Amino acid sequence: MDLKPSEVTSVLRKEIEGFEGAAQDAKVGTVLQVGDGVARVFGLGDCMMSELLDFGNGVFGVALNLEEDNVGAVLLGDDTKVKEGQVVKSTGRIISVPTGEALIGRVVDALGRPRDGRGAIDLPESEYRPIEGVSPTVPERQPVKEPLQTGIVAIDSMIPIGRGQRELIIGDRQTGKTALIIDTIINQRGTGGGDPKNPEQVLCIYVAVGQKQSTVKAVEKVLTDHDAMSYTTIVSAPASDPASMQYLSCYAGASIGERFRDEGRHVVIFYDDLYKQALAYRQVMLLLRRPPGREAFPGDVFNLHSRLLERAAKLSDAKGGGSLTALPVVETQEGDVSAYIPTNVISITDGQIFLESNLFNAGIRPAVNVGISVSRVGGSAQVPAMKKVAGGLRLDLAQFRELAAFAQFGSDLDKATLAQINRGERLVELLKQGQYKPFPVEDQVMFVYAGTKGSLDKVPIQEVGRWRTEFLEFMHADKSNLVETLAREKKMTDEVREGLDRAIEEFNAQFQA
Amino acid sequence: MASLSRRYADALLAVTEAEGSTPGVEKDLLLLGEALESKELRAFLENPAVPRGTKAEALVKALAAAGGESAHPRTRRFLEVLLDRGRIRLLPELCARFHELALEARGEAEGELFSHGPMETEEVRALEETLTGMTGKKVRLRNTVDRDLLGGFVIRLGDRMFDASLKGRIQALGARLKGLPVERLAGGGLDALSPGN
Numbered sequence: 001m002d003l004k005p006s007e008v009t010s011v012l013r014k015e016i017e018g019f020e021g022a023a024q025d026a027k028v029g030t031v032l033q034v035g036d037g038v039a040r041v042f043g044l045g046d047c048m049m050s051e052l053l054d055f056g057n058g059v060f061g062v063a064l065n066l067e068e069d070n071v072g073a074v075l076l077g078d079d080t081k082v083k084e085g086q087v088v089k090s091t092g093r094i095i096s097v098p099t100g101e102a103l104i105g106r107v108v109d110a111l112g113r114p115r116d117g118r119g120a121i122d123l124p125e126s127e128y129r130p131i132e133g134v135s136p137t138v139p140e141r142q143p144v145k146e147p148l149q150t151g152i153v154a155i156d157s158m159i160p161i162g163r164g165q166r167e168l169i170i171g172d173r174q175t176g177k178t179a180l181i182i183d184t185i186i187n188q189r190g191t192g193g194g195d196p197k198n199p200e201q202v203l204c205i206y207v208a209v210g211q212k213q214s215t216v217k218a219v220e221k222v223l224t225d226h227d228a229m230s231y232t233t234i235v236s237a238p239a240s241d242p243a244s245m246q247y248l249s250c251y252a253g254a255s256i257g258e259r260f261r262d263e264g265r266h267v268v269i270f271y272d273d274l275y276k277q278a279l280a281y282r283q284v285m286l287l288l289r290r291p292p293g294r295e296a297f298p299g300d301v302f303n304l305h306s307r308l309l310e311r312a313a314k315l316s317d318a319k320g321g322g323s324l325t326a327l328p329v330v331e332t333q334e335g336d337v338s339a340y341i342p343t344n345v346i347s348i349t350d351g352q353i354f355l356e357s358n359l360f361n362a363g364i365r366p367a368v369n370v371g372i373s374v375s376r377v378g379g380s381a382q383v384p385a386m387k388k389v390a391g392g393l394r395l396d397l398a399q400f401r402e403l404a405a406f407a408q409f410g411s412d413l414d415k416a417t418l419a420q421i422n423r424g425e426r427l428v429e430l431l432k433q434g435q436y437k438p439f440p441v442e443d444q445v446m447f448v449y450a451g452t453k454g455s456l457d458k459v460p461i462q463e464v465g466r467w468r469t470e471f472l473e474f475m476h477a478d479k480s481n482l483v484e485t486l487a488r489e490k491k492m493t494d495e496v497r498e499g500l501d502r503a504i505e506e507f508n509a510q511f512q513a
Numbered sequence: 514m515a516s517l518s519r520r521y522a523d524a525l526l527a528v529t530e531a532e533g534s535t536p537g538v539e540k541d542l543l544l545l546g547e548a549l550e551s552k553e554l555r556a557f558l559e560n561p562a563v564p565r566g567t568k569a570e571a572l573v574k575a576l577a578a579a580g581g582e583s584a585h586p587r588t589r590r591f592l593e594v595l596l597d598r599g600r601i602r603l604l605p606e607l608c609a610r611f612h613e614l615a616l617e618a619r620g621e622a623e624g625e626l627f628s629h630g631p632m633e634t635e636e637v638r639a640l641e642e643t644l645t646g647m648t649g650k651k652v653r654l655r656n657t658v659d660r661d662l663l664g665g666f667v668i669r670l671g672d673r674m675f676d677a678s679l680k681g682r683i684q685a686l687g688a689r690l691k692g693l694p695v696e697r698l699a700g701g702g703l704d705a706l707s708p709g710n
Contacts, residue, residue, distance in 0.1 A: 012690060019686050023677035028669070045672040069515045087674065 027090040031055070032070060034082045037242045038287045041071045041088050050132060052096075054089040057081040060111075061088075062095050062244065065288050072288045074244035076111065096128040097252045099259035104196045104203065107220060107234040110249040112256075115236050116220075131251040133258050135310035142316045147381045148202070148268060148325050151187030151438020152180065154368045154431045157390040157448055158397075159353055162381030163202075163266050163323040164314025168345055170330045170337060171355030175367050177329050179435050180355070181206065181270045182219060183366075184327070186226045187438035188268065196231045203260050204232040205269040207253035210246050210276035213238040226436060246280035247304075254311045257324045261313070264320035269312070273329035274305055278341050295340045305341075306348050351375035365432060370394075371401060385445045385492040392452035393427060400424020419457070426456045429464035442487040443472050446500060449492075455504045459511070471507055479503045518603045522610035525591055526618065537585035539615045544579045545572065545588075546608030558601050565596040619651075624670035626654040629662045629678070644670060 029043030039061060041053070053061040053073055059081050065072030075082060097112035098121050107116035110131075114121055144162030161167045169177050185204045192201025208216045216236045223229045233256055237249035250271050257267040271277065278301055285298040293299045305328075312326035330345050335356070337346065346352055351374045360367035379387070403421050407413060413421070430451045433439070447468050450456060459467050475483055482499045489496075529535040549555060554575065558568055569592050576584040595601050616623060624644070626637065637654055644652040652670065659667075664679035 015690060016686065019689065023675055024681060024685070026674050026676070027672050028674040029672065043672045069519075089674070 027092075029071065029088045029090075031082060031084055031086045031088060034075075034079055034084060036287045037075050037079050037244060038284065039073050039075060039079070039082060039088075041073060042069065044071045044088065044090055047071050047090055048092075048094065050094050050130075052091045052093050054091055055082045056086065056089075062248070064284075065290075074284050074288070075242060076244055076248075077242070079242075094130045094132070095248070096130045097255050098123040098127055099129050099256050100127050101196065102127075103233045103256055104231060105229050105233070107216070107236055108252075109241070110235065110237050110245040110252045112252065129255045129259060131248060131255050132307075133251075133255055133311055135307070136313045136315060136319070140316055140319050141313050142321075144314050144323075144377045144381050146266075146314075146323070147378070147383055147441075148266075149187055149190070149438075149441050150180070150184040151190075151440070152183055152366055152368075152433060153439060153444045153448065154366060154370055154433070155180075155353060156382075156441060156444055157386060157431075158370050158394050159351065159368070159373045159375045160378035160382040160386070160390075161325065161327075161375060162314070162378045163268075163325050164312060165351070165375070165377050165381075166309045166312045166326040166328070166349040167375060167378070168328055168330060168349040168352040169355065170332060170342060170346070170352050171367070172332055172335055172357045175355035175357050175360050176365060177331070177355055178215075178219065178272060180353070180366055181272060181327065181329070182222055183436060183438050184268070185223060185232055185270075186228050186436060188231065189226075189228055190438075190440060191266075192231070194227055194230050199265065201231050202266045202268055203257075204228070205235065205253050205257050205267065206232060207235040207237075207250050207269065207271050209237050209249055209271065209273060210239050210280060211272070213240065222436070243280040243283040247277050247284060250274070250277055250308055254308060254324075254326075258311060261315065261322040261324040262320065264315075264322040266323050266325075268325040268327065271308070271326070271328040273331050274308075274345055275331050275341050278304065297340060301341070302344050302348075305345055309345075309348050350377045363432075364428065365435075368431075370397060370431075383441050383445070383490045385486060385490050385496075386441060386448075388492045389445055389449045389452055393448055396420075396423055396427055396452060400427070422457055423454060425461055426459065426464055427451050429461055430456065430468060432465065440487070441490070442483055443475075445486060445492070446475060446483070447471060449500055450504050453501075453504070455508060458508075467511060470511065471504075474507050475503060515606070517600070518606040518610050521595070521600065521603060522607055522614050525611060526614050529587060530618065532587070534585060534587045535615055535618075538588050538591070539612060541576055541584050541588040542608040542611050544576055546605060546612075548575050548579055549605045549608070555605070558604070565593075568596055568601070569593050622648060622650040622652050622670060624652060624654050624668055626656045626666060626668050627659040627662060627678075628656060628666040629658070629660065629664050631658055632656055632666070640668070644668070 027044060027046060029041040031039055032042045033040040047063050047066060049066060051063045053063055055061055059075060059077035061073035061075045063071050063073050102121050102123055106114060109115050112121060144164045146163040148161045148163045149156055169180060171177055188202040188204055192198035195201055216238055220234060223232055235249050235253040237246040253269055257269045260267045278297060281304055282297050286292060290298045309326050312324045314323045315321055328345060330342050332342055353373045354369040355367045356369045359369060399420055403417055407421055430447060456464060456467060486496055529538050557563060572592050573584050573589055595604060637656055641652050641654055662678040662680050665677045667678050668675040
């Protein structure tokens with residue numbers, strides 16, 4: 001970094017000369033009470049709901065309780081800098097964040113201020129959006145119709161996600177929830193080559209709520225290493241931030257995403273995680289003395305999440321056809337999905353992906369329980385070829401699960417049952433996938449087709465992974481025409497099917513088990 | 514608490530307006546408000562061991578001592594009501610509330626004028642006239658000297674604040690310089706000056 005003091009001085013001098021210090025006229029109030037990140041302010045007659053309040057010393061607050069003769073506000077900064085009797089100025093502005101291309105590739109906080117040490121995000125007022133947005137109305141929407149490829153076979157085949165959908169990722173700690181998100185972000189590189197200006201590129205927003213700063217940094221590093229930061233924005237509200245910033249960060253992220261959605265772009269946003277956000281909201285609301293309800297959460301905790309997730313949408317063609325896909329995460333305690341927040345979010349979203357620790361510990365990674373995971377709308381958006389092959393996969397796995405339970409009794413099994421179990425074990429193996437290794441959809445179609453057709457039934461279980469790797473290598477090297485046709489047309493035509501059958505036969509003949 | 518004192522003040526104003534005793538009662542309550550700055554008096558009033566009659570008597574005497582003349586009979590009766598209902602704690606706030614309401618009823622407003630040095634009477638009057646034009650209420654300003662302002666003045670009028678002080682301008686300039694885009698300062702460097710870092 002080259003710093004020339006003389007340049008700095010001259011710029012500062014120009015600014016000072018051009019500065020017109022007009023008298024300021026502002027609505028003010030006085031701090032009555034401050035503590036635990038909330039303040040009560042006397043005065044502020046015409047204060048608006050969610051208005052940004054200036055407490056001086058660079059500390060801002062948001063008005064949340066408008067009462068008869070005082071205003072309850074949460075502080076967005078250090079509450080030790082605010083003193084009783086201090087003057088509070090209203091800003092006349094609803095709390096808002098900067099939006100637009102300048103945010104891509106950046107790490108920002110809930111107010112859109114940079115957190116990555118790469119300089120200020122200097123945008124005019126017109127580029128700001130209020131963080132609480134109104135979700136699109138019914139006529140402004142259309143049904144989900146395009147797929148959002150996560151690059152994870154188990155999900156793209158059996159729990160397909162469409163652009164504009166809301167799919168919950170739920171599971172205990174240490175079950176690979178964040179890993180699934182990172183893989184999905186990395187896989188979006190395939191949509192537009194990682195160029196944020198390419199209209200085909202799906203943009204990603206990762207909202208980290210209440211996490212360790214080191215975790216956020218690690219995510220940023222992985223994304224940078226995989227060239228995925230060029231189309232990603234991270235909104236970070238780590239555990240060290242005030243609770244107010246933690247609960248507002250999700251809305252800030254949604255506003256940043258909505259800007260792109262309204263410009264006709266495709267955006268996917270990850271809220272990691274909404275349970276921590278609800279905890280932060282509970283803290284703020286209890287301190288503001290709103291009455292507690294079940295599990296001490298305030299009464300509007302359902303609305304807290306529903307209004308956030310309603311902002312995900314596939315817009316109508318008249319509105320530009322953009323989409324905002326939301327993949328919220330909820331962490332469960334000991335697999336208890338019937339707790340308050342998990343049931344709320346399950347009922348709001350269009351499906352859920354269950355991650356289970358016993359699957360994870362058994363080496364099945366991603367630890368998706370495909371039996372109870374569902375996607376309510378994504379099926380209509382699935383790639384036709386995948387739709388065709390995935391039907392058999394789902395059926396085979398369901399039968400396998402049923403039989404595997406019986407087989408544990410150790411009784412003699414007939415041939416057909418054994419074959420079914422045999423097939424199931426290979427399919428489970430086929431769905432295992434390494435971290436940061438998303439598969440393009442055409443690759444997924446090819447090996448899922450092979451698996452459901454029974455072409456792997458003779459391959460030993462421990463060799464399935466190697467079979468898959470070598471098969472894909474073989475296809476890309478020797479049958480690139482077929483792969484290209486499949487990638488382009490995305491349909492399982494007779495021609496493609498015959499080509500695949502022949503290729504699989506050819507490969508199996510040379511495969512050294 | 515605040516809404517309670519407002520209810521009492523509203524009721525008192527309704528009574529005094531009807532019988533035309535507002536100015537007398539207002540004067541009494543203003544004096545009482547000043548007298549209540551003393552901790553001893555407040556402790557005395559809140560002490561449950563002292564009989565109510567004694568408290569009322571003492572308050573009226575304190576008024577007479579401060580104002581030189583005897584208290585308005587309505588004030589005395591009002592104080593007795595407060596003592597009777599056990600609401601004497603509200604008195605300091607009530608005095609201020611009643612004054613505000615009485616001012617509003619007369620279409621007047623009182624503000625504070627903080628200035629670096631004492632201001633000329635004419636200057637204050639000119640400011641009062643300007644503010645009267647702006648708010649549509651007859652504005653009266655109380656001038657207080659505040660050396661912290663460095664120069665100029667600040668007016669606090671209810672919920673509004675007009676800042677024409679040197680301190681305010683320097684703070685505004687500071688905020689502006691801090692918000693300068695980094696690139697303009699040193700070709701992409703100088704992170705330390707950007708507001709987010």
